[in-house]
Each structure stands twice: as structure tokens, then as C-alpha cells.
Amino acid sequence: MSPAPVKVLVSADEMAAAERHLARRCPVMKRLIKTYPRCTIGQSRLDPFHVLCTSIISQQLSVKAADTIQARVATAVLAGATKKGWFTPAHFVEAEHEILRAAGLSNAKARWLVGIARLVHSGEFSFAKLRHMDDESAIAALDALPGIGRWTAEMYLMFALARLDIFSLGDVGLRNGVNRLFNDGDKLDDEATLAIAARWAPYRSIASWYLWRAMEAAPKLA
Template sequence: MNPIASDTSILDAVAYLSQQDPIIAEVISQRVLCTIRPNKNYYQELVDGIISQQLSVHAARAIENRFRDLFGGTFPEPADILTSDVETLRGIGFSRAKASYVLDLAQHIVDGSVRFDHLDALTNEAVIAELIKVKGIGEWTVHMFLMFCMGRLDVLPVGDLGIRNGIAKLYDLPTVPKPAEVSELALLRGWHPYESVASWYIWQSLDNTPTL
């Protein structure tokens, strides 16, 4: 069973990691309590996640607001999105690629090939396999979804450059670690089953926590 973020489980995670890894313990002592919590509006958060890829928070929020305005001021259902097209979405600030990604996600939901009602029962690996069917959704996006939407505490975003840079800095490594080396370090430092919380504090050490 995957551990899920709550006030109690976050405190448990912080206590556990502080005991397991002195370097993470030092970061924890200097930062606020981890704010990872579940957000069960999976569909909306995934759309917003596509919109915000490689954008500043301010720019992403402006496009998200225009997106809602396009559909009468409320967040559109998947079928509503399919009444639009790439050029219309480009007109409110989407790139051509992101417009096609959002339309592809909406189509997958409408035809039933992507469902959200059963995700809580799936393993992390199965959630990844389900969601990467959609154009524009890769492993990094699903890792962020697992952490910041599903609230899972045992996710290690090995491909995240911030995590890799943060590990290199905190552990005084000569080079930025490869994804496989991130996994190895997490295992050696005993982060499991709270890899998400360790990752959150690594981002915090860089003042660079992502949002979905």
C-alpha cells in the first residue's frame, strides 16, 4: 500500500528521514514542514500540469485563466475541450504542442482509455503506464502527478534536474548524478518509503519546488 500524505504521515516521514539521513535531516531542520498533500481533482490538475510545463508560475496562471474564460469562466469538461481545436487554444497562449496534448488527453478521457476513478488502487508503475498513453505526458509529469495530486510519499523523480542538481550539491558529488545513481543513493540513504518527502526537501534546499 502506497503511503499517502496527511498531517500525521508527513510528521512520520520527517522523523524517519531525520533518523535515516543526516544530510536530509539538516535540510529539514532549516525548512518548513513538507506541504505535499493530495488534490483529488486529478483531471483538472493534469490539464493544468500540461499548461504549466516549462513556464513560469505567472505565465501559466495567465493561460489557465484565459482557458477558463474560453469556456465561460469555469473549468471545461473533456467533451467541452473537444469542441475547441488547436488554433483556438493557440489564440489564448497555448503552444501548438500543448494544445494537441490537452486535446489528446480530453479524447482519451472521453473514449475511456484514460480513467481517473481507479487510479488510487493502482501502483505507481501502473499509474505511469496509464497516463503516458497521452501525448505530452511523460514520466516526469506523472511523477509530479503522483506526488502533488495523489499525495503519494514513495515517489522518486529520478529524471528531475532539480533533484539531480540538489543531490550533487548536498552530497558534494563531483558530477550531477544520472537517474540510476539517484535511485542508488536513495536506497543507500534509506529514504524508502518516503522518497517524495526527501525529494521535496532537496527542492527546498535549492528554493526550487515544482508545481503541477
């Protein structure tokens, strides 16, 4: 018996259309799309709570450091984990602060993970409602959670909801990529950066993915 097909949020036809659009609008994107494998945004369903947790862990860290700390946190809390090894609210609602700190989390990140877990566990925060919001409303709802700023909310929209037109102005990897590929490494201001990103609409998330590939600086969220 053949395995069941993997459910995706972005079909192969949708991704191909996005890449054709980007290649037409931007010579740099055309080159990146030819250089790197196809974008994986929306190609697997990620658990929403898990994405929030990994986003918080990744804040202000290199990809390597985030991977290391995430593995330590998983070892500390994932007893009785789900089959895919995803974090769930139950892993954190009663987690001892000292155990999370020993895994490498800051005091703040440890508090945030427990706080969000309790809000989700109690039903005060609903991922189902979030899926039906427009981008800015969803970002605002996430930003209201402890430890979730705009960057983390934008990463969530890209990777958990597969929203295809997000560009995170606050992401260092993306800013460095735009500076290097469009301005010989010299720093561009916000207005100039947004003007470059505007040419990628309505697929700025896909363009961001290729910029991360070029910079080898993609956030670790799965």
C-alpha cells in the same frame, strides 16, 4: 460555526513519521526538514485533470515561465470555471488551437491538452481506476496518454495521488539538488543518484519536496 476540516490524503501523524524517518536516515534531510516548513504533499485534494494540465504546461519550463503561461491559459479557457479555478475537460474539448497557442502553449502542448480532455470527457480514461493501481501500473497508464511521459506521470502520482515513495530521476531540479547537497555540485550518474535516494524510502516523495525547497525549483501543479 467552525469551518469543516480540510480533507487530507496524508495525516499530520503520517507526515511526522515520514520526517522522523528521513531525519534518522539522512543528515542532509534532517537539516532541510529543520530549515523549511512542513511538506505539503497530500495536504489538500487536487483535481486530477487539473494536475495533468498543469504538469503538461510545466514541461521543460522554469517555475516562473510555467506560472505565467498557466495564468494566460486560464484567462483564455476558464469562462464559467469551477469555484477553485481548476481546469476541467470541458474547458479544452472545444478549445480553439489558435487561442491556446496565443496563450503561450507550444503546438504540441495545445494538442495534448485537447486530446487528454477528450479522452477524459468521453470516459475512455478513468481517474478512478488509476487511484487503485500500484505506482508502476499508474505511471504506465498515464504514460500512454498524449504528451504524458514518465516525469509528468511521476508528478501526478506525487501531487494528485499523494504517493509517498516516488523519486523522479528525470527531474532536473532534483538531480541538481542531489548533486549540490551530496556531491559538492559535481554531476552524479543515475546509479549513484538512485543509491542516495534509496536511503529515503519509503518516503522519497517527501524527500523530493525538501530538495525542491532547497533548490527553489518545485514544479507548479496547483
